[in-house]
Amino acid sequence: MSDTRHDVRLSVNGVGHDVSVPARRLLSDALRHDLGLTGTHVGCEHGVCGACTVLLDGRPVRACLMLAVSAVGCEITTVEGLARDDGSLGPVQQAFAECHGLQCGFCTPGFLTTITAGLADNPTPTHEECRDMIAGNLCRCTGYQNIVRAVERAAELIAEEGEAS
Amino acid sequence: MTTKLMGTPVQRVEDQRFLRGHGRYVDDVAVDERTLHAAVVRSPHAHARIVDIDVSAVLDLEGVHAVWTYDDLAGLATPMAEPLPLLIPHPALTHGRTQYALARAEVNYVGEAVAFVVADDRYVAEDAVGLVRVDYEVLPPVVGIDRARAADHLVHDDVPGNVGARMEQKTGDVEAALAAAPHRLQLDLTVERSACMPMEGRGTVARWDPDTHRLQVWSSTQTSTGVRAAVAVKLGLDLGQVDVITPDVGGGFGVKINHPWPEELLVPLAARTLGRTVKFTEDRREHFISSAHERGQVQHIEVGFDDEGRLLALDVEFWHDHGAYTPYGLIVPIITSTQLLGPYKPQVYRVRFESLYTNTVIVTPYRGAGRPQGCYAMERTMDAIADFLDRDRAEVRAANFIQPDEFPFDQGLVFQDGRELEYDSGDYPASLEKLKALVGWDDFPAYQAEMAAAGRRVGIGLACYVEGTGVGPYEGAHVHIETSGKVKVATGLTTQGQGHATVFAQLVADELGVRMEDVEVVTGDTRRMPYAVGTFASRAAVMSGSAIHLAAKRAKEKALRIAAEALEVDERDLEIVDGVVSVKGSPGTSIDLGTVSVLSNPLRYAFDEASKAATQFSVGDPGRPPVAEGDEPGLEGKDFYSPERATFASGMHAVIVETDPLTAEIRILKYAVVHDCGHLINPMIVEGQIHGGVAQGVGGALYERMAYDESGQLLNASFMDFLMPYVTEIPDGIDIDHLETPSPLNPLGIKGAGEAGVIPSAAVFAAAIEDAERVALPDLTITAMPISPSELHALRQRHPQPRPHRQERS
Numbered sequence: 021m022s023d024t025r026h027d028v029r030l031s032v033n034g035v036g037h038d039v040s041v042p043a044r045r046l047l048s049d050a051l052r053h054d055l056g057l058t059g060t061h062v063g064c065e066h067g068v069c070g071a072c073t074v075l076l077d078g079r080p081v082r083a084c085l086m087l088a089v090s091a092v093g094c095e096i097t098t099v100e101g102l103a104r105d106d107g108s109l110g111p112v113q114q115a116f117a118e119c120h121g122l123q124c125g126f127c128t129p130g131f132l133t134t135i136t137a138g139l140a141d142n143p144t145p146t147h148e149e150c151r152d153m154i155a156g157n158l159c160r161c162t163g164y165q166n167i168v169r170a171v172e173r174a175a176e177l178i179a180e181e182g183e184a185s
Numbered sequence: 186m187t188t189k190l191m192g193t194p195v196q197r198v199e200d201q202r203f204l205r206g207h208g209r210y211v212d213d214v215a216v217d218e219r220t221l222h223a224a225v226v227r228s229p230h231a232h233a234r235i236v237d238i239d240v241s242a243v244l245d246l247e248g249v250h251a252v253w254t255y256d257d258l259a260g261l262a263t264p265m266a267e268p269l270p271l272l273i274p275h276p277a278l279t280h281g282r283t284q285y286a287l288a289r290a291e292v293n294y295v296g297e298a299v300a301f302v303v304a305d306d307r308y309v310a311e312d313a314v315g316l317v318r319v320d321y322e323v324l325p326p327v328v329g330i331d332r333a334r335a336a337d338h339l340v341h342d343d344v345p346g347n348v349g350a351r352m353e354q355k356t357g358d359v360e361a362a363l364a365a366a367p368h369r370l371q372l373d374l375t376v377e378r379s380a381c382m383p384m385e386g387r388g389t390v391a392r393w394d395p396d397t398h399r400l401q402v403w404s405s406t407q408t409s410t411g412v413r414a415a416v417a418v419k420l421g422l423d424l425g426q427v428d429v430i431t432p433d434v435g436g437g438f439g440v441k442i443n444h445p446w447p448e449e450l451l452v453p454l455a456a457r458t459l460g461r462t463v464k465f466t467e468d469r470r471e472h473f474i475s476s477a478h479e480r481g482q483v484q485h486i487e488v489g490f491d492d493e494g495r496l497l498a499l500d501v502e503f504w505h506d507h508g509a510y511t512p513y514g515l516i517v518p519i520i521t522s523t524q525l526l527g528p529y530k531p532q533v534y535r536v537r538f539e540s541l542y543t544n545t546v547i548v549t550p551y552r553g554a555g556r557p558q559g560c561y562a563m564e565r566t567m568d569a570i571a572d573f574l575d576r577d578r579a580e581v582r583a584a585n586f587i588q589p590d591e592f593p594f595d596q597g598l599v600f601q602d603g604r605e606l607e608y609d610s611g612d613y614p615a616s617l618e619k620l621k622a623l624v625g626w627d628d629f630p631a632y633q634a635e636m637a638a639a640g641r642r643v644g645i646g647l648a649c650y651v652e653g654t655g656v657g658p659y660e661g662a663h664v665h666i667e668t669s670g671k672v673k674v675a676t677g678l679t680t681q682g683q684g685h686a687t688v689f690a691q692l693v694a695d696e697l698g699v700r701m702e703d704v705e706v707v708t709g710d711t712r713r714m715p716y717a718v719g720t721f722a723s724r725a726a727v728m729s730g731s732a733i734h735l736a737a738k739r740a741k742e743k744a745l746r747i748a749a750e751a752l753e754v755d756e757r758d759l760e761i762v763d764g765v766v767s768v769k770g771s772p773g774t775s776i777d778l779g780t781v782s783v784l785s786n787p788l789r790y791a792f793d794e795a796s797k798a799a800t801q802f803s804v805g806d807p808g809r810p811p812v813a814e815g816d817e818p819g820l821e822g823k824d825f826y827s828p829e830r831a832t833f834a835s836g837m838h839a840v841i842v843e844t845d846p847l848t849a850e851i852r853i854l855k856y857a858v859v860h861d862c863g864h865l866i867n868p869m870i871v872e873g874q875i876h877g878g879v880a881q882g883v884g885g886a887l888y889e890r891m892a893y894d895e896s897g898q899l900l901n902a903s904f905m906d907f908l909m910p911y912v913t914e915i916p917d918g919i920d921i922d923h924l925e926t927p928s929p930l931n932p933l934g935i936k937g938a939g940e941a942g943v944i945p946s947a948a949v950f951a952a953a954i955e956d957a958e959r960v961a962l963p964d965l966t967i968t969a970m971p972i973s974p975s976e977l978h979a980l981r982q983r984h985p986q987p988r989p990h991r992q993e994r995s
Contacts, residue, residue, distance in 0.1 A: 023308070042308070044308060045308075049307075052212070052213075052216065053216055053306075056216050057206070058206070058209075058210075058212070058213035058216060059205070059206020059207065059208070060206070061210070061384070061385070061435070062212075063384045063385065063435075063469070063904075064469040064903070064904045065468055065469060066469065066903055066904065066905060068903070068904035068905055069384060069904055071384055098206065099204075099205070099206035100205065100206040100207075102205075102206075103205055109201075109204060109205075113204040113205070116200065116204055117196060117197070117200045117201070117204060118196065120196075120197065120869050120870070120873050122200060122203055122204070122682075123436075123682035123683070123684070123873060123877065124383070124384070124385070124433075124434065124435050124436040124681055124682025125199070125200075125203030125204075125208050125433065125435070125682065126208075126210065126383070126384040126385045126435025126436060127384045127435075128203055128204065129206055132204070147917075151912050151913070151917065154912050155911050155912050155913050156911070157911070158384065158904065158909055158911060159384070160381075160382060160383055160384050160436050160438070160877070160880075160881070160909070161384075161436055161682050161873075161877045162873060162876055162877050162880075163875075163876030163877045163878075163879055163880030163881075163915055163919070163942075164876075164880065164911075164912040164915050165876045165915075165918070165919060166873060166876065167912070168912065168917075
């Protein structure tokens with residue numbers, strides 16, 4: 021009953037990884053256990069909590085609802101890929117630190133990726149749009165108050181950067 | 186002078202790793218192809234006898250390394266085959282029962298561990314689980330408090346009436362006081378089950394080192410020392426052979442204080458037996474059916490009061506559903522029975538409870554730990570009294586408050602820690618005034634009338650609580666100033682997101698006079714601090730915070746003594762600022778703490794330039810021993826904090842809701858919190874704790890329940906069906922005001938803050954929804970929580986009904 025393995029190349033945070041995985045291997049498990057990118061967390065494995073959210077060609081997807089082999093040919097961005105090239109925090113990460121947008125940190129990677137995509141799509145969200153942007157992710161610690169503030173702060177930081185460049 | 190960090194909203198130091206995806210949660214440990222993975226065969230029945238277990242099909246499966254049942258444990262020389270520990274025995278718990286690591290002969294809830302499989306990866310392990318055949322003889326299940334009380338069937342054959350414990354406490358003759366009271370009311374209330382639901386479930390990793398005969402365990406727990414002791418006993422190891430490390434923990438909220446879970450023993454056993462690192466990571470379905478729940482109670486209250494609403498007699502009886510086993514003793518119902526009193530002082534109080542077995546998941550503390558139920562009972566009673574007397578609800582509460590000059594106030598009961606229920610400090614009238622201002626209490630009736638005229642139903646509720654926090658027995662801390670000047674701090678209790686690395690560093694920086702960035706805090710690692718209790722009962726800041734403060738004080742005393750000798754000055758003239766010890770007013774005469782650390786440790790061997798200063802031909806009086814009598818080498822401070830009793834935080838919440846006349850949808854318009862946890866260490870973190878507690882409270886009041894069917898199947902064991910709030914369900918903005926009534930019991934004047942946000946939720950929502958509905962339906966009364974729109978609709982359909990609790994005036 022040994023699984024047939026498939027040799028595939030996964031492109032994650034701009035780096036190609038050759039892995040040999042069974043067809044049933046979830047993308048979340050492949051990222052975590054085959055590539056050692058443990059920043060992507062698994063909270064429910066049925067697509068509800070959003071902790072495992074990664075960006076697939078820039079769009080947020082649940083890594084627990086996708087097979088690793090089906091991510092071939094896509095550019096995957098995980099939380100590990102959100103910092104700037106110089107190692108400093110990206111705007112969404114920075115906003116979370118400033119606004120106390122996290123407590124235990126387990127759901128945080130999914131929020132960071134989701135908001136990164138959300139602000140790319142809508143860089144000047146209203147307060148309501150900020151709430152909507154995170155309405156598909158569960159957090160059990162923060163009561164969301166400071167996460168909403170962090171979305172607003174991240175939008176500010178991105179705008180400031182745009183003006184500066 | 187360095188600015189004091191105590192009381193300032195310092196950004197969290199732990200965030201950097203979390204934000205980069207560099208946190209290390211238990212499933213992130215030992216990510217290695219050679220790590221083996223465990224899965225558990227769980228009972229599909231709520232109550233059944235195990236007739237036979239056939240594992241033969243598993244043995245042929247490639248990649249499986251072990252499959253164990255109870256019989257395998259019974260063959261071991263260690264106590265693995267004995268029941269799991271009953272952690273908190275109590276004389277009233279006459280029929281305590283705990284499960285086995287793997288079920289022996291009988292299962293008592295859906296999800297109980299029956300067999301344990303270890304394989305190359307979790308996929309193969311789950312394949313193997315599917316191949317284990319268990320024959321069961323199904324027995325009649327006992328589900329729900331009513332069935333448990335009826336006792337038509339028994340959960341455990343040797344526990345008559347399904348009663349694990351009966352307990353009573355009283356402060357006087359309640360029956361006489363009731364009979365003499367001018368007015369009396371009765372209430373019958375229920376609260377359903379919910380659960381902590383941290384985003385990360387349970388998990389354990391273990392590695393046996395055959396060269397040193399030592400076991401290393403990582404567990405997602407709220408007590409590493411507790412797990413360590415349990416693992417050592419069950420595996421027949423010396424305590425010194427077991428290290429338990431609590432890595433980053435993805436939320437706890439109480440469920441991870443219970444220990445050892447079956448897997449916390451089976452994983453180390455497998456690691457030792459197989460000589461390989463073994464990991465178990467609970468999945469979400471397992472968390473629903475094999476961790477723990479809380480909250481389920483049925484309550485009956487009789488109260489006697491005067492024309493002002495003052496409590497003359499309070500007689501409470503409740504029935505607590507503790508599930509299939511009682512590993513955590515009676516802590517939850519004892520807390521309900523004592524903390525029910527809140528900020529009030531009834532003339533006579535009696536409380537009786539029965540803690541009952543059902544064929545459901547065990548019940549252990551969930552944030553609030555019995556207080557939400559007690560607060561609900563008390564506050565529904567206050568609302569009923571106000572309604573009966575046609576008085577303002579805030580006024581009736583104020584008439585019953587313990588007054589600021591009455592502290593310390595002894596309630597005349599025994600609390601959950603075995604100590605007197607004696608409140609140390611508080612100012613409830615001031616809190617109420619703040620809350621009324623914050624929510625606009627006095628202006629609300631006009632607003633309500635205005636909205637009513639427009640056909641809208643809005644209502645307001647308030648609820649008050651007192652929370653015993655920082656219970657003993659103790660916590661300890663170790664502060665080590667290294668020769669680099671960096672300060673390493675260790676305390677034994679664990680962290681699940683409370684920001685301990687930040688707040689404890691604030692305390693050390695303040696006391697020691699060092700830069701906060703030079704302080705590193707480690708929690709929950711038995712290698713660094715083997716004596717500890719755990720993180721529960723809002724105790725971390727109070728207990729470890731105080732211990733760390735005291736340990737830092739000791740390190741500072743030693744630093745000043747050594748520095749004074751080195752500088753040949755009086756130590757009373759010294760101060761430490763930014764890690765440099767200098768003579769006050771004469772900063773040129775100084776020595777940095779790193780050098781003081783070098784001097785604190787007389788050396789024979791130099792290992793770098795700095796350490797030359799401490800070698801035998803450089804320092805020391807040849808006429809005295811290099812380490813003076815009673816002294817120790819090294820610049821360290823260690824201390825323990827063990828208070829006589831808990832310190833009592835308090836607070837009051839108010840909420841304004843609108844109910845839809847057509848759909849019965851419940852919308853939150855405003856949520857206000859007044860919170861008193863004594864001095865704040867970091868207000869940003871305290872407010873974060875309140876936000877999170879309120880959100881869990883909203884979930885518990887309006888959405889979350891464990892939907893068991895009559896056969897004991899949990900019908901909503903997924904995030905698709907158990908409705909945890911997203912941002913869309915949580916109020917947009919929570920108004921918070923603080924009162925700081927310092928505790929006299931600890932050096933920092935602090936009280937716990939972790940659980941407070943969730944305590945008044947069921948009470949405050951029941952009150953507000955009822956108030957909104959009575960705009961149109963004057964007799965509608967809420968006696969069961971949580972409440973969904975469909976349940977509110979059903980209540981409307983039954984209206985008008987006589988208010989069930991209303992009795993004739995005597």
